[in-house]
Amino acid sequence: MGVEEEQIVMPGDKLGIVEQYVPGNGTYDDDGEIKSSVLGNVKINQKNKVISVDSKLESPALLKKGDIVYGQITDIKSQRANVNIDCIKDNPRPLALPYMGAIHISQAKKDYLEKLSDAFRIGDIVQAKVVKITGDNIDLSTVDKECGVLKAMCTRCRDYMHTTKKKDEVKCNACNRKERRKISINYVNG
Numbered sequence: 001m002g003v004e005e006e007q008i009v010m011p012g013d014k015l016g017i018v019e020q021y022v023p024g025n026g027t028y029d030d031d032g033e034i035k036s037s038v039l040g041n042v043k044i045n046q047k048n049k050v051i052s053v054d055s056k057l058e059s060p061a062l063l064k065k066g067d068i069v070y071g072q073i074t075d076i077k078s079q080r081a082n083v084n085i086d087c088i089k090d091n092p093r094p095l096a097l098p099y100m101g102a103i104h105i106s107q108a109k110k111d112y113l114e115k116l117s118d119a120f121r122i123g124d125i126v127q128a129k130v131v132k133i134t135g136d137n138i139d140l141s142t143v144d145k146e147c148g149v150l151k152a153m154c155t156r157c158r159d160y161m162h163t164t165k166k167k168d169e170v171k172c173n174a175c176n177r178k179e180r181r182k183i184s185i186n187y188v189n190g
């Protein structure tokens with residue numbers, strides 16, 4: 001069993017296991033199984049044991065567990081913040097679908113968070129990690145230090161905010177209002 005050189009595969013098709021091959025371009029490691037992330041032809045480098053899939057089309061990107069994504073906060077409920085996912089980090093291809101993700105209050109930051117509005121506000125640009133995909137539900141986490149708010153929007157005047165010397169505090173460029181956020185170490189000031 002297994003795929004053959006030049007065989008046409010679809011996104012999600014199983015190509016082999018990590019004990020057999022090194023996952024190359026157009027593939028991903030799904031808990032030890034190598035799967036295709038694109039529609040294309042299988043290429044097997046027997047010398048290096050690298051399996052890859054050459055995309056015939058400029059196929060759109062599909063989200064998978066572990067991806068780092070950029071998006072904008074669209075809504076905040078008591079338990080979850082909704083994120084409109086714009087793109088995948090280091091992946092120039094557009095997303096196949098307009099994905100909506102959600103950050104559960106327990107996945108926002110390491111420390112206890114009393115309310116989600118102390119971490120995010122509507123309009124904020126965030127970096128987040130995909131932790132789980134169940135059907136149409138995409139669970140995101142911002143616990144890692146690279147993840148969190150990249151650009152915060154002032155709730156009073158909608159202007160962007162800059163970080164202050166205090167941890168997880170931002171201050172409005174226009175009206176000087178101070179607010180709290182879960183700030184990424186990649187926060188964009190100015």
Ligand SMILES: [Zn+2]
Pocket residue numbers: 154155156157158159172173174175176177
């Ligand atoms: Zn303001």
